[in-house]
Amino acid sequence: MKAVGIVVEYNPFHNGHYYHVTQSKKITNADVVVAVMSGPFLQRGEPSLVSKWHRAKMALQSGVDIVVELPYVYSTANAPVFAEGAIFLLDALQCDAFSFGSEEGKLEPFINTANLIEEHNEEYNALIKKYVSTGTSYPQSLYYAYEQLKQKKNENYIDLSKPNNILGYHYIAAAKKFNLSIQPMTIQRLHAGYHDAINETSTIASATGIRKEIFQKRNVEAIRNFVPNSTYVHLVEWQQQFSKFVDWDAFWPLLKYAIMRYNPENLRAFADVSEGIEYALIKHVKHSENFSQFMSDIKSKRYTWTRLQRMLTHIFTGITKDELHQFKHPTYIRLLGMTKNGQAYLSERKKNLELPIISRVAQAKDQMLQIDIRASEMYALGVELFSQKKIDGDYKTPPIRL
Amino acid sequence: MKAVGIVVEYNPFHNGHYYHVTQSKKITNADVVVAVMSGPFLQRGEPSLVSKWHRAKMALQSGVDIVVELPYVYSTANAPVFAEGAIFLLDALQCDAFSFGSEEGKLEPFINTANLIEEHNEEYNALIKKYVSTGTSYPQSLYYAYEQLKQKKNENYIDLSKPNNILGYHYIAAAKKFNLSIQPMTIQRLHAGYHDAINETSTIASATGIRKEIFQKRNVEAIRNFVPNSTYVHLVEWQQQFSKFVDWDAFWPLLKYAIMRYNPENLRAFADVSEGIEYALIKHVKHSENFSQFMSDIKSKRYTWTRLQRMLTHIFTGITKDELHQFKHPTYIRLLGMTKNGQAYLSERKKNLELPIISRVAQAKDQMLQIDIRASEMYALGVELFSQKKIDGDYKTPPIRL
Numbered sequence: 151m152k153a154v155g156i157v158v159e160y161n162p163f164h165n166g167h168y169y170h171v172t173q174s175k176k177i178t179n180a181d182v183v184v185a186v187m188s189g190p191f192l193q194r195g196e197p198s199l200v201s202k203w204h205r206a207k208m209a210l211q212s213g214v215d216i217v218v219e220l221p222y223v224y225s226t227a228n229a230p231v232f233a234e235g236a237i238f239l240l241d242a243l244q245c246d247a248f249s250f251g252s253e254e255g256k257l258e259p260f261i262n263t264a265n266l267i268e269e270h271n272e273e274y275n276a277l278i279k280k281y282v283s284t285g286t287s288y289p290q291s292l293y294y295a296y297e298q299l300k301q302k303k304n305e306n307y308i309d310l311s312k313p314n315n316i317l318g319y320h321y322i323a324a325a326k327k328f329n330l331s332i333q334p335m336t337i338q339r340l341h342a343g344y345h346d347a348i349n350e351t352s353t354i355a356s357a358t359g360i361r362k363e364i365f366q367k368r369n370v371e372a373i374r375n376f377v378p379n380s381t382y383v384h385l386v387e388w389q390q391q392f393s394k395f396v397d398w399d400a401f402w403p404l405l406k407y408a409i410m411r412y413n414p415e416n417l418r419a420f421a422d423v424s425e426g427i428e429y430a431l432i433k434h435v436k437h438s439e440n441f442s443q444f445m446s447d448i449k450s451k452r453y454t455w456t457r458l459q460r461m462l463t464h465i466f467t468g469i470t471k472d473e474l475h476q477f478k479h480p481t482y483i484r485l486l487g488m489t490k491n492g493q494a495y496l497s498e499r500k501k502n503l504e505l506p507i508i509s510r511v512a513q514a515k516d517q518m519l520q521i522d523i524r525a526s527e528m529y530a531l532g533v534e535l536f537s538q539k540k541i542d543g544d545y546k547t548p549p550i551r552l
Numbered sequence: 553m554k555a556v557g558i559v560v561e562y563n564p565f566h567n568g569h570y571y572h573v574t575q576s577k578k579i580t581n582a583d584v585v586v587a588v589m590s591g592p593f594l595q596r597g598e599p600s601l602v603s604k605w606h607r608a609k610m611a612l613q614s615g616v617d618i619v620v621e622l623p624y625v626y627s628t629a630n631a632p633v634f635a636e637g638a639i640f641l642l643d644a645l646q647c648d649a650f651s652f653g654s655e656e657g658k659l660e661p662f663i664n665t666a667n668l669i670e671e672h673n674e675e676y677n678a679l680i681k682k683y684v685s686t687g688t689s690y691p692q693s694l695y696y697a698y699e700q701l702k703q704k705k706n707e708n709y710i711d712l713s714k715p716n717n718i719l720g721y722h723y724i725a726a727a728k729k730f731n732l733s734i735q736p737m738t739i740q741r742l743h744a745g746y747h748d749a750i751n752e753t754s755t756i757a758s759a760t761g762i763r764k765e766i767f768q769k770r771n772v773e774a775i776r777n778f779v780p781n782s783t784y785v786h787l788v789e790w791q792q793q794f795s796k797f798v799d800w801d802a803f804w805p806l807l808k809y810a811i812m813r814y815n816p817e818n819l820r821a822f823a824d825v826s827e828g829i830e831y832a833l834i835k836h837v838k839h840s841e842n843f844s845q846f847m848s849d850i851k852s853k854r855y856t857w858t859r860l861q862r863m864l865t866h867i868f869t870g871i872t873k874d875e876l877h878q879f880k881h882p883t884y885i886r887l888l889g890m891t892k893n894g895q896a897y898l899s900e901r902k903k904n905l906e907l908p909i910i911s912r913v914a915q916a917k918d919q920m921l922q923i924d925i926r927a928s929e930m931y932a933l934g935v936e937l938f939s940q941k942k943i944d945g946d947y948k949t950p951p952i953r954l
Contacts, residue, residue: 403936404809407810407933408809410926410930411810411869411926411930413922416870416872436929436945467813468813524812524813528809528812531808543838
């Protein structure tokens, strides 16, 4: 059996995702679609709208055959590290190819960009450093450095200011770094921009737009046209059970408490807490009524919104810099669910996999896995606090079988 | 003006306390009663029933003239450290005497005991160590060692198994240690034992008995006979405003979250977390539905209930071992409230006081004071979480003037 891998967050699964899944399968002529999906905390530094189990179900009912969890260590990291964890896992699952959506849509410019940056890596990093030292934000510095590098050779390169192009580039760079045999492939994204609001004349909207609509209208009906029916059903089910969808505002009382427990010095145990931001956190947290107010109080030109949110994610979960930065690559395959088709694939490959498949985590000794469990428990505790209802813990939940 | 000092928690202020205040003033012929009162977290390792401001008001309306806050560093410590902080402050406030309630009731046996232990201090500590090494709890070991020491000389000694005698002994030892000129005095406690349930034929009950009754009946009416009217009024006011009285069960969701954020190694940053108790904390916290269940899960012969609660207090507030153990003595007088009489006394003495009087804490640079502020904020956040109502922060609240 032939497998194509994809890297996803599904927050929540929508029609654009459905297009990506079916196209990836069709173009690569694969029998199985394997998705590496972020757990409860996402790459932009946010808790997911609904639990990872709900999100895995949406995926399995809409064309994905196997869902494995991207460990917290990677799912909450910057793009290069996020990509390394994800692509390493897809290769460990013996996928022949990985397929990503991009603004670019063609593979060749990605390869050119990856080669260009690899060949002039030292110069590239020196340029970035130079821009950062003038007070420019990291992503912006990276963009300037890249624009300069592109003058070296007259080739087609990707536009590295587009969010999905950036991720795509890092996927390819990760495969290079680990010397993996998995082959890249890209699909042109349908027209919804990453941050676009939903557009009533279309059935495609970004996950960001969909979440915004859900929180504004407090109602799943409003986004029904933009998601497969199974997504709609699972969102309704979540709302009935837990009353609210999860965002930082829902977790704000706990996050506030977590920050207030520290003096500034001790906050430095967390990733990305440096350069004096610890004083701003302590100063503003007491007087902020909600998460948005807090963010606008601590935001400065120096830090991107995403970096601040990732920092707050680690403070929320209590996972320190030392705990995060001790790993070279993923050490297990955490299976969240599979279809019959997915199961057949895993049976075929099981004996030759180099990483252990984790189906239940009753006695986790693995440190990376212990971090995942803690992150899921923190998420569950946050939900319990506002809903007075429990999410089954990672200990109890077996993989979903469809 | 002549001042007598007392060391109190007033959780809540009751008729026994009233007797102590009036007798102390009468016997010492004092013009002013100065109380050093624990802040929001108490010596037994518990949050106080109502805020420190409510407790200070009760005191000022029932005969106390000046209430100052015993800093968190001392109020949540073991008896020797608690006593050092309290007596040091009373001396700093130039009280002529301090008066404590005791089971013993006469001063001479206290002096004899303090001299005996001072004279044979090394032997005493060696004996305690010997008993502890056999697995005996610390308080029990201390008691055995003392019984042995008493054989040295044929004098009247206090019974060191009684909780108020123990505290009294430590007050006297603290005054000796710092070479203070303040004079000890003791008053026989009225008949209610420390842990006794309330007795309907009396108007005296212990604070423990009163709290138990309040939580069981969820009603202040039941304890009306055991407290001055001002206590009753302030308790009713609290209940109307915040719906619940504070105990560990009320703070349980936050405490649970705080513990779950740690791996065992990182929990060792907190005072009293050692000898493997960190693993028990992590193991049991996930499955405990409330504080009492958690305590009975982690309780073993090795640890007293009080020591465990103090440990949990520090985890709740986030105040680490290093932060706690950096001080030699109190560094300020934090004024919570005063009567006109108290104000006259302070005006008289103000110029000669060796510690600064802190009335508002808008720009606290003092590290001990920053810890107090954090502890009060954590208490306020806990109350806010269950009541959705805010307690005014330490920043805003000026001393009470009656």
